[in-house]
Amino acid sequence: MPAFSKNAAPALRRTSREDEPEAQRHSQHLRQLLLISFSWLLALLIGAGVDALLAVRRLDRASQEVSRRFTVRNHALGTIVISVRYYDDQLERFLLQDQLQESGPDPAEVTNKIAAVRAALLDYPPDGDPDEQLLLAAMQQQLQEQETSCAIVLAWRSDLRQKRAYQFIGQQLIPWRTRIFELSAQISSQEERRLAVENLTVATRFQSLESRLVWLVSLSLVAGVLMSLVCGWYILRLERQARLRYEALARSRLELEGLSARLVEAQEEERRNISRELHDEVGQSLGALLVEVGQLGKLVPPEDRATQAQIVQIKSVAESAVKSIRDIALLLRPPMLDDLGLVPALEWQAREISRRSDMEVEVHSENVSETLSDETKVTVYRLVQEALNNAATHASAKNARVTIAQNSDKITVKISDDGQGFDPGRQRGMGILGMEERVRRLGGTLTIASAPGKGATVEAELPLHKADSP
Numbered sequence: 208m209p210a211f212s213k214n215a216a217p218a219l220r221r222t223s224r225e226d227e228p229e230a231q232r233h234s235q236h237l238r239q240l241l242l243i244s245f246s247w248l249l250a251l252l253i254g255a256g257v258d259a260l261l262a263v264r265r266l267d268r269a270s271q272e273v274s275r276r277f278t279v280r281n282h283a284l285g286t287i288v289i290s291v292r293y294y295d296d297q298l299e300r301f302l303l304q305d306q307l308q309e310s311g312p313d314p315a316e317v318t319n320k321i322a323a324v325r326a327a328l329l330d331y332p333p334d335g336d337p338d339e340q341l342l343l344a345a346m347q348q349q350l351q352e353q354e355t356s357c358a359i360v361l362a363w364r365s366d367l368r369q370k371r372a373y374q375f376i377g378q379q380l381i382p383w384r385t386r387i388f389e390l391s392a393q394i395s396s397q398e399e400r401r402l403a404v405e406n407l408t409v410a411t412r413f414q415s416l417e418s419r420l421v422w423l424v425s426l427s428l429v430a431g432v433l434m435s436l437v438c439g440w441y442i443l444r445l446e447r448q449a450r451l452r453y454e455a456l457a458r459s460r461l462e463l464e465g466l467s468a469r470l471v472e473a474q475e476e477e478r479r480n481i482s483r484e485l486h487d488e489v490g491q492s493l494g495a496l497l498v499e500v501g502q503l504g505k506l507v508p509p510e511d512r513a514t515q516a517q518i519v520q521i522k523s524v525a526e527s528a529v530k531s532i533r534d535i536a537l538l539l540r541p542p543m544l545d546d547l548g549l550v551p552a553l554e555w556q557a558r559e560i561s562r563r564s565d566m567e568v569e570v571h572s573e574n575v576s577e578t579l580s581d582e583t584k585v586t587v588y589r590l591v592q593e594a595l596n597n598a599a600t601h602a603s604a605k606n607a608r609v610t611i612a613q614n615s616d617k618i619t620v621k622i623s624d625d626g627q628g629f630d631p632g633r634q635r636g637m638g639i640l641g642m643e644e645r646v647r648r649l650g651g652t653l654t655i656a657s658a659p660g661k662g663a664t665v666e667a668e669l670p671l672h673k674a675d676s677p
Contacts, residue, residue: 240441244434251430255423262416266409273405280332280398284391287327287346291387294320295380298357302372314361321354339397346390353383493529500525534559548577549584553591553609564599566607566624573612583669586645587611587620593638594622594665602626602663617651617671623664631655642667 297320328347333340356379363371504518544552550572557568579587591609598604604626612619631639639655646653646667657663 236441241438244438248427248430248434251423251427255420255427258423259416259420262412262419266413266416269405269412270409273402273409276332277398277402281395283327283331284394284398287324287331288388288391290320290324290327291384291391294324295384298360298380299376302360302368302376318357318361321350321357324350325354336397336401339394339401342390342394342397346387346394349383349386349390353379356383489532493525493532497522497525497529544584544588548575549579549587550575550611552584552588553611556588556592556595557609560595560599560607566595566599566604568595568607568609570609571611573610575611575613575618579618582649583618583671586649586669587618587667589645590620590642590665590667591622593642594624597638598622598624598626598663602628604662613671615671618669619666620669621664621666623662625662628657628659628661628663630659631657 297316301314328343328350331343356375360368360375500518500522504515504522507514507518509515550570553572554570557570560566561568595607595609598607602624604624607622607624610619610621642665643653646669649669651667651669654666655663656666
């Protein structure tokens with residue numbers, strides 16, 4: 208339909224083009240917001256995870272180091288205690304070998320044992336606290352004193368050992384051993400306290416890590432909730448704006464459809480008036496001209512052949528003009544559509560198409576009422592007119608068939624041809640848009656089935672109102 212295609216369609220395209228930049232801008236803002244929010248939240252979670260992993264590894268290394276130091280010191284202290292006990296046993300056996308009547312260790316073996324005690328003391332880790340270092344120094348002093356005494360005892364003769372063995376054991380060996388064991392117990396107690404302090408430090412660091420993880424998780428949760436609220440608010444805002452734009456577009460579409468309907472009515476009314484003016488005014492004037500030319504021909508003498516020839520030529524041109532005016536008037540608005548009804552107008556249209564082209568057109572009707580509304584009759588007539596013109600002009604069809612059938616609630620129009628066909632999805636000219644608009648205006652449906660080389664079929668279903676019922 209020309210009026211719709213030149214006014215309504217561009218208005219819709221302008222509205223769409225005006226909405227596109229704003230919609231793209233809002234969409235880009237939404238993507239940027241979501242990207243920044245999720246990136247920030249993801250970075251926070253990754254940072255929290257990496258920090259927790261590194262902290263756990265540090266705590267694990269610290270715990271292993273504490274355990275290792277305690278094990279090494281405990282092992283060294285145990286070695287000292289065992290060496291001292293073994294040395295005391297060897298020295299006591301050496302002193303009491305005469306009383307026990309058995310062979311005791313020789314002095315070199317006893318000297319080796321006290322050297323083993325000295326080596327165990329030297330192997331003790333030197334990185335202890337000051338109190339522990341003092342206890343180790345006291346133990347070394349006790350060892351030096353015992354070593355000095357041992358050198359004297361080892362030089363005793365057998366009779367002297369028998370006299371002084373018990374006295375030496377009771378007054379020096381046992382107190383010395385007891386002192387060594389007391390110092391060892393104090394060192395062990397120091398190590399246990401140190402272990403407890405280091406374990407408490409590790410536990411404190413673990414609690415700090417736990418608190419930091421709780422804080423980071425809480426921060427991530429709060430950030431996620433805030434991000435969800437912000438994104439939800441922004442999405443709702445966009446949805447509201449989109450709804451408002453859609454409502455505005457729907458109102459514009461309704462207004463355009465109303466305007467298109469009024470333009471169609473005005474166009475049909477204008478065609479009717481022009482057709483009537485051509486038929487009544489111009490046609491009658493040309494008819495009167497033909498009568499006057501005929502009268503003029505009677506007044507001219509037959510001998511004046513030149514004038515007679517001019518009169519005949521004028522009459523021929525006037526008759527041709529009358530015929531052209533009649534054809535134009537019929538194409539604009541055939542009077543038979545109002546006088547005789549829809550089916551005779553379609554049959555006349557079929558004869559005119561067949562006369563002007565090489566296409567044969569057949570019209571078949573079934574139960575078509577004579578009381579159809581003018582709007583329905585004009586819509587069906589224009590559909591058939593446009594479809595037949597397209598088949599004859601563009602598709603080079605040789606045969607066409609028009610079928611119109613009516614039942615209680617609708618009227619069905621079907622136009623098929625054997626022309627070249629086309630692709631309805633890609634080739635949509637102004638004529639197809641006009642047909643769709645006319646059918647949509649009456650609340651009907653239009654279906655176009657075609658393919659290149661396989662002809663085309665145009666089928667429309669129009670609902671009938673009470674005024675259209677037979």
